[in-house]
Amino acid sequence: MASKPIALTVEPRGKRIPKLPKETSIYLQGSASDLYDRIARDANFSVHRLRITNKNDGKPIANDKKTSVSSVGLENGSVIQVKDLGPQIAWRTVFIIEYLGPLLIHPVLLLLRPYIYRNPNLLTAYPPPSTLQLLTCWTITLHFLKRELETLFVHRFSNATMPVQNIFKNSFHYWILAGVLIAAVVYSPISATAATNTNPLLTYIGLALYVLGELGNLNTHLVLRSLRSPGGAERGVPKGLGFDWVTCPNYLFETLAWAGILVISRSWSTGIFVAVATAQMAVWARKKESRYRKELGGTYERKRFSMIPGVW
Structure with a gap:
């Protein structure tokens, strides 16, 4: 049976991103790059301006296709923080x-x-x-x-x-x-x-x-x-x-x-x-x-x- 996606709470960090969603979902087997793309798409924001951090350990999550969501410590109910890095x-x-x-x-x-x-x-x-x-x-x-x-x-x-x-x-x-x-x-x-x-x-x-x-x-x-x-x-x-x-x-x-x-x-x-x-x-x-x-x-x-x- 296929695994279900996990739910993540999304919080802004620093400067406000107007359309940033309050929550999102992603598969544990998905990549960190998939998570970045989803947040950017939902917020209608450039993915290159985003930095996502795992609030639990305070570590930034790299926008990497080879890094899985599960490997960065995210699980159902985890909170991620999204920062606007400014014009790039x-x-x-x-x-x-x-x-x-x-x-x-x-x-x-x-x-x-x-x-x-x-x-x-x-x-x-x-x-x-x-x-x-x-x-x-x-x-x-x-x-x-x-x-x-x-x-x-x-x-x-x-x-x-x-x-x-x-x-x-x-x-x-x-x-x-x-x-x-x-x-x-x-x-x-x-x-x-x-x-x-x-x-x-x-x-x-x-x-x-x-x-x-x-x-x-x-x-x-x-x-x-x-x-x-x-x-x-x-x-x-x-x-x-x-x-x-x-x-x-x-x-x-x-x-x-x-x-x-x-x-x-x-x-x-x-x-x-x-x-x-x-x-x-x-x-x-x-x-x-x-x-x-x-x-x-x-x-x-x-x-x-x-x-x-x-x-x-």
């Missing part, structure tokens, strides 16, 4: 907007360089951009072009959306720090990058670090992509280049690529962005190690270092 924006859209800033700012500012920087004594333009200035522009532009292409064709996101207000904070990091700050300083005719009598060995080292970092980062993203089905939120055990060293080799190789750009540009402005970005990735890497340990259990070989071997 797709992660893919966020990434495209973030990376578009520096992708456009660097070549445009370099192109407009003769009109921005004038020689106050001679009233004429400074000499053309140096080799290091051109290399800095090319490496940063290609880096963010790669990021855009990965966003469109490689990345698979575990969460569909994020709060819309976060885009302003994230865009500041890329548009201002990686875009305006680096470009305005590096392409100045009086910057260290404008010098012509530079050490070519340093330049070759910087280019080597950059290429190695970009290729290693791309490889890591392809490995991570292979672990998640289209539209899925599952996590697999990552293996391959770098994963035996640290939890997040993508952040390791990202840092390596930016270290190469720093060597090429020889600029304090690049150093500021690299320091901020590395610190943020270090926090994300530590959190990722914690999630792997919690979600993958014994199938995951714990790492001592989450991002940089022997350091962090």
